Amino acid sequence: MARGAAQQTAHHTHNHKACIEDALTTARDLCAERGVQLTPLREKVLQIVWKSHKPVGAYDVLDELARSHKSARPPTVYRALDFLMAEGFIHKIESLNAYLGCVEAGAPHSGLFLICRKCGATEEIADPKLEAALDQASKRAGFQAERRVVEISGICAQCAA
Amino acid sequence: MARGAAQQTAHHTHNHKACIEDALTTARDLCAERGVQLTPLREKVLQIVWKSHKPVGAYDVLDELARSHKSARPPTVYRALDFLMAEGFIHKIESLNAYLGCVEAGAPHSGLFLICRKCGATEEIADPKLEAALDQASKRAGFQAERRVVEISGICAQCAA
DNA sequence: TGGCCAATGCTACACTATAACAAAGTTCCC
DNA sequence: GGGAACTTTGTTATAGTGTAGCATTGGCCA
Numbered sequence: 001m002a003r004g005a006a007q008q009t010a011h012h013t014h015n016h017k018a019c020i021e022d023a024l025t026t027a028r029d030l031c032a033e034r035g036v037q038l039t040p041l042r043e044k045v046l047q048i049v050w051k052s053h054k055p056v057g058a059y060d061v062l063d064e065l066a067r068s069h070k071s072a073r074p075p076t077v078y079r080a081l082d083f084l085m086a087e088g089f090i091h092k093i094e095s096l097n098a099y100l101g102c103v104e105a106g107a108p109h110s111g112l113f114l115i116c117r118k119c120g121a122t123e124e125i126a127d128p129k130l131e132a133a134l135d136q137a138s139k140r141a142g143f144q145a146e147r148r149v150v151e152i153s154g155i156c157a158q159c160a161a
Numbered sequence: 162m163a164r165g166a167a168q169q170t171a172h173h174t175h176n177h178k179a180c181i182e183d184a185l186t187t188a189r190d191l192c193a194e195r196g197v198q199l200t201p202l203r204e205k206v207l208q209i210v211w212k213s214h215k216p217v218g219a220y221d222v223l224d225e226l227a228r229s230h231k232s233a234r235p236p237t238v239y240r241a242l243d244f245l246m247a248e249g250f251i252h253k254i255e256s257l258n259a260y261l262g263c264v265e266a267g268a269p270h271s272g273l274f275l276i277c278r279k280c281g282a283t284e285e286i287a288d289p290k291l292e293a294a295l296d297q298a299s300k301r302a303g304f305q306a307e308r309r310v311v312e313i314s315g316i317c318a319q320c321a322a
Numbered sequence: 323t324g325g326c327c328a329a330t331g332c333t334a335c336a337c338t339a340t341a342a343c344a345a346a347g348t349t350c351c352c
Numbered sequence: 353g354g355g356a357a358c359t360t361t362g363t364t365a366t367a368g369t370g371t372a373g374c375a376t377t378g379g380c381c382a
Binding site: 042071072097 | 359360361362363364369
Binding site: 094095112114116117123125127129130133134137138141142143144145146147148149150151152153154155156157160 | 255256273275277278284286288290291294295298299302303304305306307308309310311312313314315316317318321
């Protein structure tokens with residue numbers, strides 16, 4: 001699963017380095033606030049997940065991590081991913097068994113994802129109205145919703161053009 | 162993963178045998194219409210998936226299938242599951258890596274699922290308004306939606322009571 | 323009767339994820 | 353500063369999910 005350096009963005013070329021820096025800074029700040037540790041290992045994993053706007057598999061993270069961290073093993077990666085998810089810094093894309101940096105880090109939340117099956121770029125969109133509609137639908141069925149998984153696959157605007 | 166005979170329904174006790182029979186009859190009719198083969202193997206797998214209203218893992222299907230079909234292997238099961246999904250008779254629940262009988266077999270479609278994390282019962286609900294809202298949201302992002310995964314986990318009405 | 327196609331058999335393997343226990347590092351209190 | 357409690361990481365092994373690739377069978381029909 002080679003994920004090249006080019007074509008990393010969801011919509012157009014942009015300064016992706018700034019994306020990564022934003023994500024890392026936000027994570028550092030939030031961890032400080034919360035009194036939890038963004039250890040070098042965890043930070044490195046977060047950086048790897050943020051290398052592109054495409055969901056990345058745990059074993060791809062492991063391969064990349066192992067270059068700087070020879071002792072890395074599957075549990076190393078999964079523990080870091082679990083931490084990052086618990087803090088709301090990344091999401092798991094269930095339909096791909098892969099992980100994606102969260103653009104709205106802060107409150108842990110369920111996102112809504114648009115996944116391009118051609119280029120792999122995945123966009124997280126926030127749509128309060130839609131979220132409310134989902135909660136409505138649950139409530140109507142007498143169901144206490146706790147977690148939402150909403151993943152839409154198809155062709156992104158760039159690939160369609 | 163013991164899935165008992167009791168407590169099989171999403172909402173209340175009901176004649177689950179009728180559920181299964183309905184599903185099998187519908188599948189037989191549709192396959193005849195479409196000129197595809199609902200072989201004994203595929204029918205058996207469909208029946209196993211329909212044993213309850215809880216999503217069932219592929220390897221649980223395999224265990225059950227092997228009782229009557231000694232040569233069954235993972236590919237046996239996955240091929241049958243793929244066929245049944247392609248024909249719209251079952252759904253895959255991505256967040257559980259498990260499969261569930263479709264209550265609205267016929268047109269292949271993406272469902273919306275309410276998954277109880279306590280009893281496992283999973284209800285498929287149809288909500289055209291919500292589906293339209295999801296399509297709207299995609300379109301607004303210039304995205305051509307092809308497949309939807311919508312899975313809501315929480316506590317069902319029965320378990321809450 | 324031979325060629326084609328769909329379905330199944332079968333072996334092996336790839337990919338995803340966790341259990342369980344050991345070791346090292348951190349915090350905080352006295 | 354010593355040490356208990358806790359968090360994080362190391363390490364080995366294994367469980368769980370899914371597919372590749374080729375062989376075999378059986379029906380259809382030209």
